[in-house]
Amino acid sequence: MxxxxxxxxxxxxxxxxxxxxxxxxxxxxxxGTAPGTRDGRDDGYTHADYMAEVARAAEDSGFxxxxxxxxxxTDDPWAAAATLARETTSYRFMVAFQPGFLHPVQAARMxxxxxxxxxxxxxxxxxxxGGGPAQLWWGDKVDHDDRYARTxxxxxxxxxxxxxxxxxxxxxxxxxxxxxxxxxxxxxxxxIFFSGSSPAAIDAAGRHADYYLSWLEPxxxxxxxxxxxxxxxxxxxxxxxxVDLLAxxxxxxxxxxIEAGWRARPRERDAGEGDSVGVRRSxxxxxxxxxxxxxxxxxxxxxxxxxxxRDGPAFGLVGDNHQVADxxxxxxxxGVDALILAGIPHLEEARRVGRHVLPLLKGRS
Numbered sequence: 001m002x003x004x005x006x007x008x009x010x011x012x013x014x015x016x017x018x019x020x021x022x023x024x025x026x027x028x029x030x031x032g033t034a035p036g037t038r039d040g041r042d043d044g045y046t047h048a049d050y051m052a053e054v055a056r057a058a059e060d061s062g063f064x065x066x067x068x069x070x071x072x073x074t075d076d077p078w079a080a081a082a083t084l085a086r087e088t089t090s091y092r093f094m095v096a097f098q099p100g101f102l103h104p105v106q107a108a109r110m111x112x113x114x115x116x117x118x119x120x121x122x123x124x125x126x127x128x129x130g131g132g133p134a135q136l137w138w139g140d141k142v143d144h145d146d147r148y149a150r151t152x153x154x155x156x157x158x159x160x161x162x163x164x165x166x167x168x169x170x171x172x173x174x175x176x177x178x179x180x181x182x183x184x185x186x187x188x189x190x191x192i193f194f195s196g197s198s199p200a201a202i203d204a205a206g207r208h209a210d211y212y213l214s215w216l217e218p219x220x221x222x223x224x225x226x227x228x229x230x231x232x233x234x235x236x237x238x239x240x241x242x243v244d245l246l247a248x249x250x251x252x253x254x255x256x257x258i259e260a261g262w263r264a265r266p267r268e269r270d271a272g273e274g275d276s277v278g279v280r281r282s283x284x285x286x287x288x289x290x291x292x293x294x295x296x297x298x299x300x301x302x303x304x305x306x307x308x309x310r311d312g313p314a315f316g317l318v319g320d321n322h323q324v325a326d327x328x329x330x331x332x333x334x335g336v337d338a339l340i341l342a343g344i345p346h347l348e349e350a351r352r353v354g355r356h357v358l359p360l361l362k363g364r365s
Contacts, residue, residue, distance in 0.1 A: 003332060003364045006094055007058040007350050008242075008342035009051055009066040009084070011074035015344050018246070018261035018309045025050055025345065051080065052087040054346045061354020065092025067125060067242075067340050078110060085118045093118070094193060094340070096125040099154035100147065105178050107154075108161040112184035120188040125213065126151060127195050128204075148200040155192070155208045162189055193240055193338075197225065206233030211240040211338055215313040218298050223334055240338035241331055244306045244316030245349070247324040247357050254318050255294070261309040262293040301327050310344055325360035332363035 014025035058066055066084075068077035081093040099107070114122045128147040150172045157173050160166030164179030179185070194209035196202065202225075205212045212229045214222060222241065230236040248254040296305040301319040306312065317324045328339065343349025358364070 003336075003361075004064040004338040005062075005358065005364070006065050006067050006092075006338070006340040007054075007061075007063040007353075008340060008346065009054055009058075009068050009080075010346045011051070011069050011077065011080065012071060012311070013047070014050070014054075014346050015310055018257060018344050019264050021264070021266060021309065025347075047075070048080075048083055050347075052084055054350060055084050055088055055091055057347055058350040058354070059088045059091040061350050062358055063091070063341075063350070063354065064338075065094055065121070065123065067094040068096060069125075070096040070098070070127070078114070081114060081122065082117070085114075085121060090121070092121045092123050094123040094125050096127055098127055099151045100128075102154075104154050104157035104173060105161050105175060108158050108180060109184065111190060112162075112180050112187045115187035115190070116184060122190045123193065124190045125193045125195065126155070126208075128201065144198065145200040148196065148198070148204045152204040152207060159189070194237070202229050203232050205229055205237060209237040212237045213240045213242060213340070216241055216243045216302070216315040216317075218302060218315075219330060219334060222331075226335060238337040239335055240340060241336050242313065242340040242342070243328070243331070244312070244342050244344075245324055245353055245357065246303075246316065246318045246343065247321045247353060249320060249356075251320045251323060254320060258293055258303065258305070258309075258318055262305065265308045312342075321356045322360055325357050325362075328357070328361055329363045332361070 010025075015021060016024050055066055068080050070077050077093075077095045077097065081095050084091075085093065097107075102110075111122055111124075128151045153170050153172050157166065157168050157170070157175060157178075160168060161175070161178045162180065164185060166175060166178045168175050168178075180187075191210040192208055193211045193213040194201075194205040195213045196205065197214070202212075206229055209229075212226070214225055216222075217225070226239050229239075246254050246257060248257065293303075293305050297303050297318075298315075301317050301323050303316055303318045304314045306316045307314040317327045319327070331339070341353060343353060
């Protein structure tokens with residue numbers, strides 16, 4: 001089978017390693033390497049230059065495209081995709097966005113413009129938000145289930161606008177005879193990767209998703225989640241999983257890197273509580289694990305401590321190159337059709353994974 005494998009493009013600044021939790025490459029943090037200095041002067045190497053270097057390395061390493069995440073502390077993924085498209089030739093850009101902050105008519109026009117400019121290389125990662133302080137940063141006070149209802153209606157309208165002559169009178173949006181201008185009509189509609197673990201999210205994914213996207217979880221839990229999505233869809237979507245990797249030549253080397261990062265991790269973390277069901281699921285899997293990093297290995301090579309070493313989801317894969325590739329093959333055997341991989345730092349790990357892990361996958365045609 002054909003498997004699309006994406007590589008995450010950092011948008012928030014990159015860490016130099018899991019042992020140093022500081023955004024020293026790009027991003028908006030002071031003291032980073034972008035913009036850099038040479039002889040006491042700005043060398044002109046910017047955060048966008050570093051993102052472009054990661055995108056080119058990932059494309060050269062055999063990845064289908066890259067996820068451009070979207071947080072209050074990042075560049076805008078729509079603008080970044082437009083910037084990075086000229087740095088690559090076939091690389092696809094998975095733009096993460098929350099529908100509540102765009103009108104669907106404007107989103108359709110922006111997307112069609114990018115599709116025409118890039119030759120159809122835009123993909124959607126539709127997210128509805130995790131609630132809490134981060135959601136309020138955007139000025140969004142809509143509660144959890146209503147955010148998914150809004151997302152579903154947004155996608156109904158956007159698809160209608162794409163077809164042209166669309167009129168809609170709904171709870172969140174009203175449009176009259178809306179469509180794309182003639183010059184933008186006919187562009188390919190982006191594939192939709194849809195995230196969310198709650199019943200409301202799964203119901204919306206069943207209606208709209210080309211790919212249901214989940215963070216990595218213990219494999220049996222993933223299977224149960226996929227079965228729930230299938231049960232809520234007349235035409236079930238394909239499935240995708242977002243996975244952090246730490247793969248080395250030997251298993252001992254990989255775990256030594258984890259243990260070094262664990263010793264250097266900050267002891268106090270801001271939980272940033274929201275209403276994300278996915279976050280609560282991850283924490284439930286790890287309850288009672290204690291302070292030993294190896295105790296967070298919930299299954300062979302499936303480790304739940306990545307969120308202690310960098311921002312983002314808890315679970316990832318740790319082991320030698322063959323062990324990590326075998327676990328990715330297990331995901332493909334579960335019915336996963338696309339992977340979004342990541343590693344710290346993004347640049348070197350894209351090359352490492354592309355060279356040493358991807359060629360070992362048996363399930364990838």
